[in-house]
Amino acid sequence: MCKRARHAPTDPRRPVGPPVQFRYRSGNEWKEIGSDALFKGRTVAVFSLPGAFTPTCSSTHLPRFNELAPTFKENGVDEVVCIAVNDPFVMEEWAKSRECDNVFMLPDGNGAFTEQMGMLVDKSDLNFGKRSWRYSMLVRDGVVEKMFVEPEEPGDPFKVSDADTLLHYLNKNAHEPDQVALLTREGCPFCAKAKKLLDDAGVTYAEVPLPHSIRTRALGAIAKAQTVPQMFVNGELVGDSDAVEAWLKQRRS
Template sequence: MTAEDRCELGKAPGPNARKAGDRVPDVTFRLRRGPEWIETSTEKIFGGRTVVVFSLPGAFTPTCSSMHLPRYEELAPQFERLGVDEIVCVAVNDPFVMEEWGRNESADKVHLLPDGNAAFTRGMGMLVDKSDLNFGARSWRYSMLVRDGVIDKLFVEPDKPGDPFEVSDADTMLRWLDPKAPRPDEIAMLSREGCEFCARVKSAFAEAGVAYTDISLPPLQRARALRAITGAQTTPQVFVNGKLVGDSEATLKWLASRGQPGA
């Protein structure tokens, strides 16, 4: 952090932060794509397009990795159906860190944008002092909808101690775009390798286009884990939105009740 930054920056965005109706800062970004350097600009990203942006303190940090980025990645199809051309994540990190974070998080729908020199974040008025965490100058957490380079809606986290995460999340942005937009079911399946009934459910999910998380149980702990979690001893066991649906037969019936093909 420069001496100038230390004099100017506070713990939260100041009164000069950009707001709805302002244009985004005009800057150039350098990114890594494998062995190559690539340059892009705010004009290329935002010009003539509708873009959702969310910014966070840093790659690999707990809230950013466990909730902020994954949920935008998960809801990307819903944003696309509402006319959003791209989802961009901005962080004051270097290109190598952002590239590796994207690989680590399997992020292929969200465009990770390294703002290593903090030019964009400073221009937004969102650069803050996090030297108490040994971070130096980083971005405040916020999200915004940008249409053709102009900020249409801005959600800025409140000025509270710690790392507030209340309004810049993907669900808040999605609700603002369309209060009636359907949310995808949260589905997890306890399975085991070589289970033909598990394979049948996976095939049905794939044919229906249903996203799910597969949790393959290790052999030595499988029986105890199944009994403790579901009260059953066979796989698969499927959960939807926190509730146990049951085995393969129950899951296929659940799919059929939703009018899904393959059930």
């Protein structure tokens, strides 16, 4: 079993530690930010994970924080930051390939910040070298208010450091954004109408274009329908473009 470094306490209500300088890549350019500039005078939601492109980090941890980042900001968080012990080039490429437009992807290439947080772990058995243990925390004005640290269990536990847990600590009544998906086809005027309605209302949605070869079967299996668009909200079928318009009106009322 991997053991975390013990160079710093993991109890909450403590400073994040001595200043650390981060170097990262943005827009194919080198940039720097110090931990003081990142944390002091601000409220920051941080999550840290073992590595870019690894399964749980890519499929669940990062996308959900990205999805909930606007809700974090509605509840007083200035920035959502992902910290990983990876080099800047890897973090830059990971950012380009994943859903993370709302998250500041910050490489801790030398592990300096992670070590002083007491979260550096040796994963040499996986040929990873030293990486971060998985955790999340809320930092207010440079002071750690709350940490959610995964238990010291074999493998890569993911039980408490998720975005929802940190958000509900921040505000147990926080309203999570609706998960909206729209089944469409290319050249469909009713699909264009539905997308414009959603765009004008500022609703974030995932468009799922259906190719001609499977459209009829897919629509029948998924929505019990024969035409597009078909919108789903939080797993429930809303319906076609007229139903989209009615849903938006009800949402505004």
